[in-house]
Amino acid sequence: MSGPSLMDSLFQRTLEDLIKGLRQQLIGEQAFISKALEDIRKEIKSTDLSTKSTALLKLSYLSSLHFHDMAFASFHALEVLSSPRFSHKKIAYHAISLSFHDSTPVLLLITNHLRKDLTSTNEFEVSLSLQCLSRIANVDLARDLTQEIFTLLSSNKLYVRKRAVAVVLRVFEKYPDSVRVCFKRLVENLENYDPQILSAVVGVFCELACKDPRSYLPLAPEFYKILVDSKNNWVLIKVLKIFAKLAPLEPRLAKRVVEPVCDHMRRTGAKSLLFECVRTVVTSLSEYDSAVRLAVGKVREFLVDEDPNLKYLGLQALAIVAPKHLWAVSENKEVVIKSLSDADPNIKIESLHLVMAMVSEHNVAEICRVLVNYALKADPEFCNEILNSILSTCSRNLYEIIVDFDWYVSLLGEMSRIPHCQKGEEIENQLIDIGLRVKEVRPELVRVARDLLIDPALLGNPFLHRVLSAAAWSSGEYVEFSRNPLELMEALLQPRTSLLPPSIRAIYIQSAFKVLVFCLHTYLMQRESTTSSACPDNLPSGVSASVSYESFDGLSVEDGGDAAVTHGLTSTSASMTDESIVNLLNLVEIALGPLLGSHDVEVQGRARNVLGFVDMTKLDLLNPSAQEEKGLERKEVEASKTIELMHDAFSEELGPVSLTAQGKVPLPDGLMLKENLGDLEMICGDIQLPSSNSFSFGTPSNEQKVGVSFSNLQIKEDFEQSNESTSLLAEHRKRHGLYYLPSGKSEIISNDYPPANDHTSQGNVNDNSDDLAKLTEESLFPKKKPNHAKPRPVVVKLDEVDEKPIAMKKPEAKDDSLSGAVRDILLGSEDVIPTSSRSNLSDKPSSKRRGKEKQDTDPHVESKENLVDDGNPNSRRRKHRSHGKERRHKSPRKKNAEEREDNGQKEKEKSTHRHGRHKSRQRADELLNVSPQTPVIPDFLL
Template structure:
């Protein structure tokens, strides 16, 4: 297709026309953009560079603001880039920066354009090319253009040098070998007097020090000089970031820089610099008590400030210092507590984290009570933040701060009833986890589970279905601790359980199965004559097989390896009688009968199992007391055997399976396992796959019988089920009216689900923030360790996986190209400098009696290193060589090597080709023993 005509070029729409057209489009904006893109595709093929550049400019606008692809304009952008006009170059570089990436096909074609512009005499063209290089540089571009960047690092034009310093970071990352060429010149710029260049250089070193701070320890004197002399707040902030990384590596450096940082905190009026000083002290200089106290005093100024941004920064700094100095939070606890009611959500979250940092085993109950009160009157987001913080703090390190587990289980139940609670999954996990680990808490756990199960308001909250699942499981697993097992069966089979998901309803049915078996087993053991098949293992010690139990309270059940639990006579609300058992069996048949046709396989299977058990045991239970003849007695014996077998099966305590259990199984001898199962086809080749006819996806209930289809029967059963559900719900409401909300004067019973919990039902909540602050302040006061009435229960470790393995620190790799290149320049062949202790041991004998105290920091910053031998004589040799270099490597060069290097540099010409060749050659620095700068001694 030929390019656009001259008439089209004359009447080409500009970028301003495109923007006006977009703003006038009330509807159909996408259609307008599509039409504009079609015009741009035609215009960009023009041979006129002005037309092409305008089209490229419009395309850049659409790509930047409307995210349209402009990869098709990669080559036209290079064509515009070749234009001698600066306006065209500017548009081309902008388009290239937006669209080029490592996989762009024509990326290599830009190398010569960049090299040409980097050597241009126009500083603005050089700036554009440097900016583009910082965005699109890859390994090839960084390698090919390193000589040009090296030259620009010493440019006389400060604007160009600043841009070159900034692009060095990208070049180092893409091509680490460029460090050997450019690093010395980059370090020389640390002594530049221009604040913009100094800011750029310090920014580059701040980024490099974040990745591998140990490599930049020899540059500590230069950074110290900048910290002391700089009047630019931005430069000081960057230097503080560097020292926050270097100070933990060298204790002597920390002692040296703490005083200048404290002076900055006392004298500066800039809040940004003050905060950076505080953060440096609390993170890296926390061993200095006086500096920490000064920093905490400055933090209080942030906390009482009306500006929410400064208040947030103060809370954040206080949270950092709280990790090692908790007294700092206690001194400011009033401000922290009041911040819980702040309108800014970020401030509330930071204050919540500080409150949780003060939690210990002495005040966990008081703080949790106060925070639950805050959660009741907070918005849903912050309410769940509070609940999540309580759960994570209390469960830390296997509940190490929990002494009274009965209180904690009741707290979990109380948290479940908070209206905005959405932490059901975590509460579910902790209810099960505590029940498995702490045996002494199981009676209270069953009581809390019973209260959760009979509360109908929880069934409608989908976030709490997991809590109900845990409550149902605990009720069935630890039913022997229940005060009234019959009530648990009614709660598990209540009419409203059809609101639950099938997976949770299956747990309800299985738990009801366990509770029913326990009730039947208890009832049979209470008979005047215990069945002959009863095992003595399940009876209390000292009780014979002919013993008679007059009441349910006198019976004890042994669960697995646990000791027998003897119920107190006041525990049970009602004894288990034959009449109650028969009523429960009828309830099971009535509630689970409709579930035999459930579409969920798990629910259907559980219901069939329980109903099958009822069918086996109900005749024996009904006939056992009517006749005492042989026939009826035989049925009784058979029923007792079935009940005993099921009870024995459920009484075995099951723990979790170790996640590493499979790995502990040794492989049998001669067994060869292949990961890809390549021999599976050979082994199973004779087995024919089942035919498709053997599978039937139809429902077995869809067959018509006696002229009635299954759909008609289903409608009829649904009507009957609705009537039965209404009567069951009325009976349930009558028995547990406490958990239902009043429905008006008439007290009309309806099938409408009760609303979620009203905060007014949770008790009287004091809305006065000052009272809550006072209550919280009292709970945070350090108290003497209370004398608990009973020792802390044993928290069982279920698996060795509970203890998280300590992550081993990976050794520093010598293959890290960037860090290795920097170390080669600063340290020589050694990668890691010796620690302070090693350096003290090696130099103590040499410096004994000769150590001189330095009082001038400027003189200290000029002394770069101390090697083995007499350092003063070496310095005299250096001064005898003439003018001393401004930057000196930590390694001292021999006189012979320095002369050889000087002769080689004199022989090289000053042409462009020779300068590039010199830049591309890596610096040949002889390997020396790594040393610690004399500044740190």
């Protein structure tokens, strides 16, 4: 397609026309943009560079504000870049900076354009190319243009040198070997007195030091001189950030810089510099009490300021100093607590973090009470922030600051009733976790759970359904601590539970099953006790025949509770009469009957289980004589025995499980499994399922089987199929013995699954259980015992991994080639490229001249001699001038001798030139792999 005609170019819309047209489009803006893009695609193919540049400018606008792709214009941008006009170059560089990336196909074509503009005499063209390079530089561009960057670092035009210093950071990151060329000249710019150049250089070193501060310790004298002499607040802020990274690595450096930092805090009126001084002191110089107290005093000025920005910075500074100096927060606690009512949400959150930093086992109840009151009056977002802070702080390190768990469980229940509470999942986890770990809290937990279950407001709040799930589970699991199980049953089966999701309603049904079994078991024990009381000979002398269950209210779990359960005596004060049991069973049938038709499988299955249990035990339990009158045969297993078995099953105590429990189970010897059992489907593909006749539920043809129950029929059918299934299993085991555990016995094969671990003695089982769950029963008593009515209960702990659930992964090794190159420069390396003036840095012979010339410019010598500051700021420059004089005033004889030595060095390097780069990388790796040691530090720190 040919480009637009001359007439089209004359009437081309400019960027101003495009913007005005967009603003006039009240509707149909997308259609207008589509039409504009269509025009741009035509105009950008024009041979006229003015038309092309205008189209490229409009496309850049649409790409920036409306995010339209401009990849199709990549080559056209390069065409505009070749224009000699500065206005065209400006548009092209702007478009390239927006659209070019590492995978742009024409990226390699820009190298020569950049090189040409970097060597231009027009400083503005050089600036444009440097700015573009800082955005799009990749490995190839950084490598090819290192020579030009090196030259511009010493440009006599300050505007260009500032831009060159700024682009060095991108070049170093993309091509670390450029450090060996440009680093020394970058360091020399630290002595520049121009504030713009100095600001750019310090900014580059600030970014570099954040990644690997240890490599830049030898430059501490330069930074110290800037810290002392500079009057530019921006430069001082960057230098303070550098010293905040370097000071923890070298104690002598921290001792040297603490006084200048304090001087800046006393003298400066700039809040930004003052805050940076405070942050440097509290993070890296916290060992110096005088400096910390001065910083805290300055923080106080921030806190009482009316400016919300300064108040926020003050709270943030207190948050930084709080981990090591909590007294600083305590001294300002009035201001901190008052900030909880501030209008600025950021200030409220920072103050909340500080309040939680003051929490200890002595004041946790008081602080939590204050915070809950704030949560009741706060907006929903901050309310949940408060609740989250309370939950995370109180549960830290397995509730180490909680002494009264009854209070904390009550607090969790109170938090659930806060109108804006959305922390149901976390409250659920803590309620269950505390019940599993702390036995003494279970009576209070059941009481709180009962109050939650009967609260109608919680049923309609979807954020708190998880709390009701925990309450229902706790009520069923620890029902023996309830004073009135009948009330629990009514709460679990109330009609409004239909508002709950099916998964939680299934938990309700299962908990109701546990409560029902407990009530029936208590009823049987009471009936047996009443029967035995009729025989005075069975009672000891002086013991009344009537037993009061209220006397067991105070029994603990460790002594009286277990005994009570064993003898049928519970801590409940409600007596189980025939009438109450009949009402209970009727309630279960009425409440769960409609659930038999539920669409949720879990709800339907659990309801059938409970109703089946009721039908099996109801008639025999309440009126055994009725069965004899109707001529029915007594069941082989009486209801009382069934209830006893179910009660024993539910009475098995659950405990916390370590996250590493599965990993501690040993693998059986000889078990060889392929990854993910990839071939299991292929192996089991030929297995034929038994015929459908084996699972027929139709009416049996034999009339004698009419009175046989389904369970007996199933057992009989299992026996009939046993021979066939055994032969099939034996054949499959013979073919695929790889996936069978070794039995270690005779050739007899059983249909049962093999045991997970075959232990020969009970003692081994106990030993493994002890290894699996190591209970740490240390009560976290403080040195000074708090004034509590009772000691802190035991919190069951497992291994240390339980406190840190996620296994800490080793951080991935980062690319340290940049740090290695910097260390080679500052600590010495044979492969350092000298930075003396040379015609072409990429010339190979010039890169080989490293004999005597290296000694004159060896950075290692500089780090030991030139970086020494004896207190005179001019001493460093005097040494540079002295070295220059020695090089300039050499006698001809000495000069010839050095040339011969240089030639010999060249011949020697020719044989090892091939391995030079490999050796330098190897030395850099060795420097990085050694154990951390203090680098070479100048004498000014001594």
